[in-house]
Amino acid sequence: MIRPEHVMTHDNTGPVISKFNSIGASRINNPRQLVFTLDHDVQNKSTKNLAKYYNIETFARKHSVDFFPAGRGIGHQILVEEGYAFPYTMTVASDSHSNMYGGVGCVGTPIVRTDAAAIWATGKTWWQVPRMIKVELRGHLAPGVTGKDVIVALCGSFNQDEVLNAALEFTGDGIAALSVDDRLAISNMTTEWGALVGHFPVDDTLLEWYEGVLKRLELRTFASATDSSIPPPPEHPRINRQRLDSVRANRLASDPGAEYASHLVLDLATLVPHVSGPNSVKISTPLPELEASHVPIQKAYLVSCTNSRVSDIAAAAAVVRGHKIAPGVEFYIAAASSAVQQESERLGDWDALVQSGAKTLPAGCGPCIGLGVGLLEEGQTGISATNRNYKGRMGHPNAQAYLASPAVVAASAIKGYICSPDSLDPAALPPTKAPTFFANTPDAAAASKTAAAANEPILPEFPTSFSGPLLFTPQDNLNTDGIYPGKYTYQDDITLERQAQVVMENYDPTFASLVASIREKQAPTASPSNSGAKQGIILVAGYNLGTGSSREQAATALKAAGIPLVIAGSFGDIFKRNSINNGLVCIESPELIADLTNAYAKDGKRGAGGKDGELTVNKGLEISVSMKDGTVVVKGLEGGEKNYIIKPVGPSVQELWICGGLEGYILKSIQADSPAASP
Incomplete structure (x- = not known):
């Protein structure tokens, strides 16, 4: 169990409140632990959304929870600005990009809505301690190459799940020259890389950055001292001299000779600007190569928690000064926070972008999550300084989305096609070739075989087996946007029945109707309390299933x-x-995936659909999965029967399933701790 320093929720605070109430909790365990930030659907001025925001604020006031209204900015940026994410602490958020806090030496990791409710009620939740991977950054970046290029190149080069579900420790002599904004961008997108944590060291660069923050806070105090009409501000509760001096005096580092699950190396000096996509962070291309292709765009975006800070806006402004946005291109800008926008306005960078023809949006997420104005339409191509370019996330599924640094996005908006800024000197860049990487990574398939098998004790009310028809989705990296489209995510009153009707809509629009037709032919399933066989449709997918955002509805x-x-x-x-947390059992079986891929995927490769072009393969296979000994039997595969061995789920997961998920488990805990439960 973990007890994080802080837990942040954003627009999803509404559903978390419902979960908190449904588990029978009546008070917040530690109000100082909670932070509410409204940032996702801030363009939505409908009566329904405003009422939702009002109810969240009312709940915050009632329980003395720190609250930041719509327009203040994106939650992750606020947590860094306001010191909730702070060196040598652990802060979590019900959002996948809480990895970003690693940029300031904080262990940031995502939790989900049900976890958030559990932390509200008890102060803690469960966490599976991840494997550790060292990511060594050597050398120095060439002029015009940014932290965004670093993480885009890493995502595209180590794209075989090398860091999946790992905690990354960034090390190496190249870190000292990386600005804190670069570190935040890199940490933020370690989420897309597949990691749970992207942690940078607490070094002199970071400490000097905090000294600058303290100086700005002290200037506010000085202004109030020289102007009696301005009341002196209190010392900041989280960013203050005492706390910073404590960090400086107690520097931590990994032990010499510490062992890691693997060790990845990138020579920064070999890196040129990179572009991610289209529609996948697993694909990255050196900018000079893509620029030669002259890819036209219709939309450009400088928004999100990844690259919309003061330095990012300044970089984009430097590109657009003296130019106008290309005809037929829409360029949308939104600061990461109101404080960022105010500083950018003071520096003149915000006005430079507006004068070039950029369209402003409120500080918040907006297009990045597929909400509000300016989304990609069918057939359009866009380039964005955001973190995700999954198919359909920023608009229509039949649009193309690329990711790049703010300067490249701005240059592309000016010229109308993906290109580098004029200031980028090709002579100062290394040769356009694959950057120099080194990896020492254990074979994942071999590791899974080692971990397989072993008898697990079965709790009395947990099913001894699961069985039913087998459906195969021959796709790796099937993300949560594909499983559950973002446009439904913040419809908090959507029913489970409706969720079932739209499941997989962005991946395979026929999936829900196919599942419904199979269910009609099935016998009734066993009840959750039945300890015998549990029947249902068994879904088999590729690798890294459910990557992406933290939406529980997936x-x-x-x-x-x-x-x-x-x-x-x-x-x-x-x-x-x-x-x-919701009682959906997950099992890994690389061997079964390999056989299904060879038998039914197009050209024996996942990602190209089935042999007949189908996105969901239904060949009448039947499967049975034993929770006693890990035996999996598939009938009908290649006309026969094949057996596999998997590692069954352990007692901890079984107990959560029996309780109906984490909500039921926490309710059980609350009831056990209540005075009425005492003899």
């Missing part, structure tokens, strides 16, 4: 559709958390 929609168990080569941890 798990609940599958379960609502009648899928009690999912098998994959590997899982995105945040999807796995949501599944465990």
